[in-house]
Amino acid sequence: ETLYLALGGGIGSFVWVDTLRIYGVRPEHIRVISIARKPYERYERLLTNCQIPRWKRIRSGSDSCPDNIWGWPGYALRDAWRSFFSGRLLEAFGFLWQVFSEPLLADTYTPRAGDVFASMDREAARIGWEQMLCYGHIRAIRKTEDGRYVVAYSATRPGHTDHRFMVAKYLHLATGYPAIKLLNDLQEFREKTGDLRSVVHGYEPHDHVYEQLEKQGGTVLIRGFGIVASQVMERLYEARKVNPRISVVHLSRAPKSGNRFGRAKRAVDNHWEFQPFNWPKGTWGGVLRAKLEAATPLERRELLEAWGGTTTASRRKWRRIVRQGLREGWYSIVFGKVESVVPGDKGKPVTYIRGTHNNTQLKVEADFVIDCTGLVSDPMTNPLLNDLITHYNLPLNPHGRLHVSNDFELVEMRNRDGRMYAAGIITLGGPYAPVDTFLGLQYCAHRSVEHLARLRAPGVKGLEGIRSLWQWCKWALNISP
Numbered sequence: 001e002t003l004y005l006a007l008g009g010g011i012g013s014f015v016w017v018d019t020l021r022i023y024g025v026r027p028e029h030i031r032v033i034s035i036a037r038k039p040y041e042r043y044e045r046l047l048t049n050c051q052i053p054r055w056k057r058i059r060s061g062s063d064s065c066p067d068n069i070w071g072w073p074g075y076a077l078r079d080a081w082r083s084f085f086s087g088r089l090l091e092a093f094g095f096l097w098q099v100f101s102e103p104l105l106a107d108t109y110t111p112r113a114g115d116v117f118a119s120m121d122r123e124a125a126r127i128g129w130e131q132m133l134c135y136g137h138i139r140a141i142r143k144t145e146d147g148r149y150v151v152a153y154s155a156t157r158p159g160h161t162d163h164r165f166m167v168a169k170y171l172h173l174a175t176g177y178p179a180i181k182l183l184n185d186l187q188e189f190r191e192k193t194g195d196l197r198s199v200v201h202g203y204e205p206h207d208h209v210y211e212q213l214e215k216q217g218g219t220v221l222i223r224g225f226g227i228v229a230s231q232v233m234e235r236l237y238e239a240r241k242v243n244p245r246i247s248v249v250h251l252s253r254a255p256k257s258g259n260r261f262g263r264a265k266r267a268v269d270n271h272w273e274f275q276p277f278n279w280p281k282g283t284w285g286g287v288l289r290a291k292l293e294a295a296t297p298l299e300r301r302e303l304l305e306a307w308g309g310t311t312t313a314s315r316r317k318w319r320r321i322v323r324q325g326l327r328e329g330w331y332s333i334v335f336g337k338v339e340s341v342v343p344g345d346k347g348k349p350v351t352y353i354r355g356t357h358n359n360t361q362l363k364v365e366a367d368f369v370i371d372c373t374g375l376v377s378d379p380m381t382n383p384l385l386n387d388l389i390t391h392y393n394l395p396l397n398p399h400g401r402l403h404v405s406n407d408f409e410l411v412e413m414r415n416r417d418g419r420m421y422a423a424g425i426i427t428l429g430g431p432y433a434p435v436d437t438f439l440g441l442q443y444c445a446h447r448s449v450e451h452l453a454r455l456r457a458p459g460v461k462g463l464e465g466i467r468s469l470w471q472w473c474k475w476a477l478n479i480s481p
Contacts, residue, residue: 009034012174399429
């Protein structure tokens, strides 16, 4: 039994627990059920698979700090601080100039993955994360008759069967993206041929693609124009330095002219649509955030469709690679709709495309096809969420995600004084757009914990004025909350 229970154990759970601790809740009153020891374990695995090791920079802002709810000092200032005291003065000034002039005069500043993980390790140790962590696969959630919730989970390990229950009054659900899924035609190709090497997803381990290309050369077909496609393009560019006999074909449904909303228009260069982050910055804490929160569910869907769409970060190196590839002829973009993907005479995947303009059929034979279209976010594909939604007949919003209040509460799951909250991509279509970002997860945590403070939940003391300053000082000095 516990008072506060976080389900998932990823970054969404981490920032909620971190916020609870800073608001005054003792670690003995909090538990986290997870199969991962580190909250960023799955995220790091996905980054590594899509060619972003720890030393590379991710698509996140300086003030999006999962280890620091105040957002100051941000990662840019920390970078500048380290560079200054290492004697690299120009580099230190460069980081400060970048955050001052972004995105007009400089590329948007983004932190290194390793720095983010190291800062989370420090904060996890400060708040006692491991003390609150319980290993387990979550099986089901049910309301109890005394105003609480019971969670069935399995702590089974090799050679040892172990099933348990955890009962809590306040529940937080942050399970992340349910799955990785290939495009349907690529999935059919895999099922028919059993070939798991020539058709891959950008979030799967696929280093063998670059290793073979560096040795033998070949052709790669990329599908998708998001941040993963940018990283794959950069990795292929590096592979061409080893073996220039590598060509890249990029498939797009139609030419891009730039998404519009009011007088704003996204920048487009060679059919790549650019935006610093995956949502306009005003959706984090500006006018667009307030507009979305005040909208009805159907209006929210319209707004999110207008603001959303596939984009990537505008980095000079990436734009230069695309321009160079087009100029030298080893990179090309084709437009059309895929009709089928079948094995060719040599077993290679052959993609048949119906052209957008002239309705002619195009044929692309490639050594490898890399699917860079993203992850599955439908909660019904997650057995736990599917069971919860089905058992309690929970309403879904027009995006097909969990319907939550402006405080990210699952209102239909109220159980007397018991409360249940959700965060992350499973709430997309609700009152906040960037729910699957660092800052978005922190916003969800802040709103739900503020709601608990208004309900006078046990141990939640609020965080205003002098108390906020005192807690920040404790964070800065690495003292337990």
